Amino acid sequence: MTAVTTPTRPPRGTSETPDTPAWARWANDHRKWLFAAPAMVFVAALIIFPLAWTGYLSLTDAEGSVRAESEFVGFQNYVEVLSDTDRFWPAVARTAAFTVVALLFEVVLGMAVALLLWRPFRGQKWVRVAILMPLVATPVAVGMMWRLIFDPNIGLANQALGWIGIGPQPWLAGQHSALPTTIFIDVWQWTPMVVLILLAGLTSLSDEPQEAARIDGASAWQRFRHVTLPLVMPTVIVAILLRGIDALKTFDILYATKGRGGGSFHEVETLNVYAYGLSFDYNEYGISSTVLIIFFLIIIGSMWALTSRRKEAQR
Amino acid sequence: MRSRPAYRVFRVVALTIVVIALLAPLLWMVAASFKTNVDIYDTGKALVFSPTLDNYANVLEQANYVQFIGNSLWVAFAATALSLVLGIPAAYSMSRFNMKKSALVVLMARVIPGVSLLVPWYYVFSNLKMVGGFTVLILSHMFVSLPLVVYIMMGYFDSLPLELEEAALVDGLTHIGAFRKITLPLSIPGVATAGILSFIFSWNNFMFALVLSGADTKTLPVAIFDFVGYASIDWGGLMAAASVVTLPIMLIALFVQKYVVSGLTAGATKG
Numbered sequence: 001m002t003a004v005t006t007p008t009r010p011p012r013g014t015s016e017t018p019d020t021p022a023w024a025r026w027a028n029d030h031r032k033w034l035f036a037a038p039a040m041v042f043v044a045a046l047i048i049f050p051l052a053w054t055g056y057l058s059l060t061d062a063e064g065s066v067r068a069e070s071e072f073v074g075f076q077n078y079v080e081v082l083s084d085t086d087r088f089w090p091a092v093a094r095t096a097a098f099t100v101v102a103l104l105f106e107v108v109l110g111m112a113v114a115l116l117l118w119r120p121f122r123g124q125k126w127v128r129v130a131i132l133m134p135l136v137a138t139p140v141a142v143g144m145m146w147r148l149i150f151d152p153n154i155g156l157a158n159q160a161l162g163w164i165g166i167g168p169q170p171w172l173a174g175q176h177s178a179l180p181t182t183i184f185i186d187v188w189q190w191t192p193m194v195v196l197i198l199l200a201g202l203t204s205l206s207d208e209p210q211e212a213a214r215i216d217g218a219s220a221w222q223r224f225r226h227v228t229l230p231l232v233m234p235t236v237i238v239a240i241l242l243r244g245i246d247a248l249k250t251f252d253i254l255y256a257t258k259g260r261g262g263g264s265f266h267e268v269e270t271l272n273v274y275a276y277g278l279s280f281d282y283n284e285y286g287i288s289s290t291v292l293i294i295f296f297l298i299i300i301g302s303m304w305a306l307t308s309r310r311k312e313a314q315r
Numbered sequence: 316m317r318s319r320p321a322y323r324v325f326r327v328v329a330l331t332i333v334v335i336a337l338l339a340p341l342l343w344m345v346a347a348s349f350k351t352n353v354d355i356y357d358t359g360k361a362l363v364f365s366p367t368l369d370n371y372a373n374v375l376e377q378a379n380y381v382q383f384i385g386n387s388l389w390v391a392f393a394a395t396a397l398s399l400v401l402g403i404p405a406a407y408s409m410s411r412f413n414m415k416k417s418a419l420v421v422l423m424a425r426v427i428p429g430v431s432l433l434v435p436w437y438y439v440f441s442n443l444k445m446v447g448g449f450t451v452l453i454l455s456h457m458f459v460s461l462p463l464v465v466y467i468m469m470g471y472f473d474s475l476p477l478e479l480e481e482a483a484l485v486d487g488l489t490h491i492g493a494f495r496k497i498t499l500p501l502s503i504p505g506v507a508t509a510g511i512l513s514f515i516f517s518w519n520n521f522m523f524a525l526v527l528s529g530a531d532t533k534t535l536p537v538a539i540f541d542f543v544g545y546a547s548i549d550w551g552g553l554m555a556a557a558s559v560v561t562l563p564i565m566l567i568a569l570f571v572q573k574y575v576v577s578g579l580t581a582g583a584t585k586g
Contacts, residue, residue, distance in 0.1 A: 022491065028489045033410045039461060041403035046458055050425065050435035051382055057434065066438045113333055116326050130334040131571060133341060136568040136575065138519045140536040141557035145344040148550055154356050156343055176461050192337070193579065200580040238583045249428050252521045256540060263415070275430045280526055292431035299426055 012279065048094065051296075057289035064283055068147065077290035088273060092298075094179060094262075095270040099164035100248040104185045106243060107236065109187070110194025115224070117195070118202045131192040132168025139189065146185045147172065172257050185253050190246070192238045201235025202228070230313075237310040248299055251276065258272045330463025348554040355550045357508065362504065370555035378552075379558060383538040387560075390524075390534055391517040394456035398513050401457075402464030407494060409465070410472035418469060426464040428580070429522050432458065437526060455523040460513035467512065470503030471585075472498070504574070511571055512578035518564055535560040540584045 006100050006149070020028075027034055060138055062070035113131070117124060130191030149156045150171035158168040171181045209231065213223045229236075254268045262269025262275050269277075275295060322431050347355055349366040376501040407420045433455075440451045475498060499506075521536040528537055539556045542549070567573050 024489065024491070028491050031490055031494075032408050032414075033402035036414060036417055038371075039401040039421060039465065040417060042457070044459065046436070046454060047424055047427065047432060048420070050432045050439075053435040053438070054431045066441050084515035113330075116330055116333075119325075121326070124334050127330050127334060130337050130577070131574060132568050132575060133565055134337050135579070136515055136541075137341065138521075138557075138560045138564065139534055140519075140521045140539050141322050141344075141561045144539060144553055144557045145340055147548075148347060149340055151344060154358065154550075156361070159358055159361065159423060188340070189339070196576055196580050198585045201584050203545065206585045211368060230328075235584055242583070246427055251429075252440060252536075255521075255525075259543075264445055272428055272430060273430070276433075276522070279430060280437075285438075289431070289434060294435070295428055296431060298427070303426065 014043075014120070015086070024131045050223075054289045054292055055235055057285055058293045060286050062285040062289075063287075066285075070286065073286070077286050078114065081290045083285060085132065091271050091274040092267050095272070095298075097247060098179065098183055098186070098250065098268075098270055099244060101180075102183045102190070102247050103240060104263065105183075105187045106191045107240060108193045109191045110198055110239065111236070112197045113191070114198035114202055115228075117199055131195055132193070133192075134189045134193045135196075137189070137288040139252035142189055146181075146188075146253075147257055150181060156207060167192055175265050175267055178258060178263060182254055182257060182268050186247065186250060187255070190243060194243060197239040198232065198235060201232045201238075206229050213251065233313040237306060237313055241306045241310070244302065244306065248302070271298075317541050341561070341565075344554050345558050347550060348558045350551055351444050352549065352551050358377040370551040371559075372560065373552050374555045378538070378542070380535075380538065380556065383533055383535050384559070385531070386449075386532055387518055387534040387536075390456055390532075391514050393436075393449075393453045394517045395499050395510055397453065398457050398460040398464045399510055399584050401441075401498075402461050402509070403502075403506065406465045406468030407472050410469045414576070419464070425466075426459055431457075433523065433526050440527070446527055447532060449532055451527050452524060452532055452534070455527055456517040456520055458515050458523070459520060463513050463516060464509040467474075467509040467578055468502070469508045470507055470581045471502055471508075475501060507571070508574040508581070511567065511574050515564055515567070515575070518560075525563040 022281075059072060059074060060070040061070070061073050061077075095167060117127060148154075149271050152158060152168055152170055152173055155171070157171060161168065170177050172178050174181075205228070209227050210223060213227045219227070250270065251272050251273050254262060255276070258268045260281055262273045271291065272295070275288050275291045278284045278291060346364075348370050349368070350360070350364050350532075351367055351369065354360045378379075384578045405421070408414060409421075430581070433517045436451070436455065437446065440446045445451045479497055480493045484490070488496060493532065519536065520534075521540070524534040524537045528534060533541075535556075538554070539560060542553050542556050
């Protein structure tokens with residue numbers, strides 16, 4: 001008679017010893033989702049479900065109290081919002097102007113500073129520390145700081161203009177100068193972000209193409225334009241992508257410097273500020289949800305356009 | 316590569332201007348926080364003034380800032396801790412099993428405008444009578460910090476060699492054991508980066524707390540915003556309040572510069 005020893009369980013890989021408890025074995029086999037599920041559930045509960053609800057609210061006439069009854073009105077809000085040339089379209093124009101102008105300055109200045117910091121030199125560490133400071137400063141505090149500096153009567157900005165013989169400017173208080181001034185603040189705070197990203201990109205490049213171009217007698221500008229820039233282009237697009245998303249959604253400095261509705265003439269009322277005001281200053285939940293859905297589509301659209309550019313640049 | 320002397324002079328000049336442009340406004344803010352309001356209005360005393368601590372005393376004593384500092388610390392710590400607990404295992408799974416779609420869903424959170432989530436949150440949580448409490452505030456801050464943790468940690472796990480884990484499996488560890496005993500201890504720098512970044516972003520967050528916090532749970536950015544009343548602005552006090560929220564975070568960044576930079580630029584140079 002042959003004694004048949006049946007294994008208590010079929011071997012499941014090399015890693016399990018027979019004394020592993022059953023629950024541990026189960027956990028091990030299902031670790032992929034066991035690890036990912038809590039975060040995914042959180043995201044679903046707090047992001048996907050609310051987003052779907054915003055989509056639903058945009059089709060209703062919800063307003064006033066959050067407990068009030070609301071009725072389904074179809075695409076009426078969309079018609080209303082898209083034909084609103086008083087607040088909605090000016091807000092779209094301001095959002096576009098703010099984002100495009102701020103990005104332009106941030107990328108050009110950011111590239112210039114990143115190129116200056118590219119090659120190691122003494123004291124570089126301290127410059128990098130200085131660059132980090134605006135970046136981590138609390139945006140609301142930054143807004144308040146610039147409010148003092150740009151104050152038409154007591155601010156440093158007008159004092160400095162006085163030293164070089166230029167008359168005082170209204171800055172944030174002016175109907176036409178407020179938006180450019182907030183763009184300046186955004187450039188001050190976020191150009192450092194572009195510098196850090198581009199610097200990471202530049203540092204990862206190999207020296208050989210540069211050296212080859214130098215030996216071939218290319219000037220500094222030619223080397224930048226035809227060697228460095230094409231190589232670092234994917235990183236430039238990442239910087240534009242990351243910064244662009246945040247610039248489109250800028251809220252803190254606009255609300256801190258101009259308050260509700262982007263100032264008394266809505267001078268700095270971007271889509272985000274407009275939607276916030278509709279929701280929490282006027283409780284127009286239906287209309288605000290419509291604005292937000294359109295805003296969301298604008299963001300997704302711009303991102304998609306940029307990522308396809310990035311794929312081209314990498315080729 | 317050696318650079319020419321002319322370029323070196325130009326670099327020194329240009330970078331000096333950059334550093335002054337970046338730091339002068341911050342120094343101006345801190346200087347104003349040590350001035351009396353009379354001195355702030357006197358343009359002749361821009362740089363030479365007798366410093367006073369009155370603004371800080373006013374802010375800390377009268378305006379309940381000690382409580383707001385506590386609120387900000389608690390919310391930022393709790394949101395960071397919970398995001399690390401949820402985010403690190405998720406990032407590990409997404410890195411090892413190459414879960415591109417799931418990762419994309421988490422990263423969507425970076426793209427969505429916060430207001431579009433605030434409306435439904437406000438609907439749900441005010442019906443549950445939770446608006447104004449810490450729970451909602453912490454959950455809302457996790458919306459910012461969790462994707463950050465997942466993003467940074469995914470990059471970190473991607474960069475760790477698989478061989479170490481495989482060796483641990485051969486030595487008899489389970490997969491989860493290998494994660495706990497091998498991968499996680501090796502990932503401490505990544506965890507530090509993710510934690511610091513998450514803390515900074517939560518500490519600086521304004522919009523969620525503006526809607527979801529109550530009088531007792533107000534965080535510092537909201538408290539600063541509320542400082543500006545309808546009457547004339549107490550500039551000295553405002554600048555002291557702004558310095559109270561900004562200086563600690565700048566000090567942290569100063570000491571852990573390397574981590575902050577690697578967190579901010581995480582994934583930027585990858586394909």
